[in-house]
Amino acid sequence: QVKTDGDGRTYIMNSRELCMLDHIPELIEAGVSCLRIEAKMYNRKTTGKLTELYRKAIDNRTNGHCGSESTSGHYFKGVL
Numbered sequence: 001q002v003k004t005d006g007d008g009r010t011y012i013m014n015s016r017e018l019c020m021l022d023h024i025p026e027l028i029e030a031g032v033s034c035l036r037i038e039a040k041m042y043n044r045k046t047t048g049k050l051t052e053l054y055r056k057a058i059d060n061r062t063n064g065h066c067g068s069e070s071t072s073g074h075y076f077k078g079v080l
Helices: 021-029 044-060
Strands: 002-004 010-012
Touching: 021 044
Parallel strands: none
Antiparallel strands: 002 010
């Protein structure tokens, strides 16, 4: 999916939602200290819910649950 914003910038979106909730403990163990939630395409309610889910997973150092309609992208596939 390709989106263009009001300033003419083009974004190529993943065909499935990117979700790293299932990997929070691994990310923390690897030294990741900051996460960014890309929420340009979401409304406030959805953005708030995503933020809450990630905050809980980080604070508890537990896996969240992404569901079957999401992907972790190429983070673990070794794409060159």
